Amino acid sequence: KQEVTQIPAALSVPEGENLVLNCSFTDSAIYNLQWFRQDPGKGLTSLLLIQSSQREQTSGRLNASLDKSSGRSTLYIAASQPGDSATYLCAVRHSGSSNTGKLIFGQGTTLQVKP
Amino acid sequence: KAGVTQTPRYLIKTRGQQVTLSCSPISGHRSVSWYQQTPGQGLQFLFEYFSETQRNKGNFPGRFSGRQFSNSRSEMNVSTLELGDSALYLCASSPGTSGADTQYFGPGTRLTVL
Secondary structure (H helix, E strand, C coil), X not given: CCCEEEECXXXXXXXXXXXXXXXXXXXXXXXXXXXXXXXXXXCEEEEEEEECCCCEEEECCXXXXXXXXXXXXXXXXXXXXXXXXXXXXXXXEECCHHHCCCEEECCCEEEEEEC | CCCCXXXXXXXXXXCCCCEEEEEEXXXXXXXXXXXXXXXXXXXXXXXXXXXXXXXXXXXXXXXXEEEEXXXXXEEEEECCCCHHHCEEEEEEEECCCCCCCCCEECCCEEEEEC
C-alpha cells in the first residue's frame, strides 16, 4: 500500500530565505508526482507535475526534483515571499491505466513566511 | 477556459439526512475525481468517473456514491449522514486519457453535519 509522507509538518521562515520541502513515498511504481498549494479553506492549485521519467521541473521560483528509486521528491522555493504562505501537498499517481484519476496525498507542509 | 466549479460551496445538514454535491469540470475534460479532506485523515480519494463510468473507487462505505452525466458534470451523494462526514469535498478534472495529465481542482464544498 502506497504511503506518502511530508516533512516537516510546519515551517516558519523569514522573507527572502530559500527553503526545501520534502516528500517521500513507499512504492516506487509511480506514474508521476504532483505538487500542489492550498490556501486556507480553498481548493488545490497545481504547481508542478513531474513524470516518472523526469528528474526535475521548474516554474519561476519553484523547482521540484524526483528520485523515484529512493522514493523522494523535494520542492525548492527560492527567495520566499509572504505570499508563499500556504500548505504544500505532494501527491503520487500509481502506474497502471486503472489509476489514472487517483492521487495519493501526503499530509502537507504548512509554510509561513514572515515579512 | 473556466475552471472547475463546485456547488454549493457550503452546506449544513443534520445526522441521518442525505446530501448531493455537484462538480462541473473544465470544458473538454472527461474525467472527474472526488476527494474528501479532513484535518485527521487529510485528502482521501473517493472515486473517479470517466465517460459516465466509474473507473476507480477508494475505500469508503457504500453511503458514498456518485455519477457522471453525458456532459461530464458529476454529482456525489452521501446518504445517512454521520458527524464524521463533515469535511471539505473536492473534485478534480482532467482530460482522463493519459496518466500524465495534470489534475485541476475546484474550490470545494464545505459540508458540516450537526
